[in-house]
Amino acid sequence: xxxxxxxxxxxxxxxxxxxxxxxxxxxxxxxxxxxxxxxxxxxxxxxxxxxxxxxxxxxxxxxxxxxxxxxxxxxxxxxxxxxxxxxxxxxxxxxxxxxxxxxxxxxxxx
Amino acid sequence: xxxxxxxxxxxxxxxxxxxxxxxxxxxxxxxxxxxxxxxxxxxxxxxxxxxxxxxxxxxxxxxxxxxxxxxxxxxxxxxxxxxxxxxxxxxxxxxxxxxxxxxxxxxxxxxxxx
Numbered sequence: 001x002x003x004x005x006x007x008x009x010x011x012x013x014x015x016x017x018x019x020x021x022x023x024x025x026x027x028x029x030x031x032x033x034x035x036x037x038x039x040x041x042x043x044x045x046x047x048x049x050x051x052x053x054x055x056x057x058x059x060x061x062x063x064x065x066x067x068x069x070x071x072x073x074x075x076x077x078x079x080x081x082x083x084x085x086x087x088x089x090x091x092x093x094x095x096x097x098x099x100x101x102x103x104x105x106x107x108x109x110x
Numbered sequence: 111x112x113x114x115x116x117x118x119x120x121x122x123x124x125x126x127x128x129x130x131x132x133x134x135x136x137x138x139x140x141x142x143x144x145x146x147x148x149x150x151x152x153x154x155x156x157x158x159x160x161x162x163x164x165x166x167x168x169x170x171x172x173x174x175x176x177x178x179x180x181x182x183x184x185x186x187x188x189x190x191x192x193x194x195x196x197x198x199x200x201x202x203x204x205x206x207x208x209x210x211x212x213x214x215x216x217x218x219x220x221x222x223x224x
Contacts, residue, residue: 042215
């Protein structure tokens with residue numbers, strides 16, 4: 001099972017772009033990279049998923065280099081409401097192999 | 111579409127008592143998951159169902175935890191008897207297939223064992 005490593009915490013200010021990098025050195029060929037966001041007292045919420053190169057949706061962008069050993073979640077122009085814990089997961093989703101780490105606690109300040 | 115429904119929202123019990131949690135997944139989602147999230151940690155998978163069959167329960171403490179998903183829709187998770195270390199948020203999630211398209215989580219049940 002591919003393990004992930006991401007910073008424990010990050011601080012930012014409103015209006016800035018935030019990039020959270022996740023390392024997954026032993027990612028398997030079939031594994032996808034998925035990011036979730038979790039607010040206090042809520043379940044995690046799916047943000048974005050990718051396999052390689054770049055994926056963009058209305059919320060974020062996901063950059064994946066050619067070797068796929070890391071990925072970067074990019075949040076454009078964050079606001080106070082983006083303060084949350086962000087989890088990077090690697091796996092195919094079958095047989096419960098999407099393992100959550102401790103995540104990155106992002107604090108956005110005014 | 112309606113989200114994943116869980117109840118109760120909060121529960122406080124004494125150690126050695128039993129407790130049950132209920133989950134109603136998104137309609138049409140074949141895969142259902144129960145996670146345990148201890149304060150300050152990421153969610154930990156307890157059990158995964160595909161329709162009404164168990165796919166993975168390797169991290170479920172089977173001496174005290176049990177789960178079922180009758181008719182492949184609703185699911186219940188039971189703890190009997192509860193221990194202090196079972197205090198956590200129990201999250202239910204569902205996905206259309208195996209999770210490749212992302213999971214949808216409920217808001218969870220916060221269990222406090224005193």
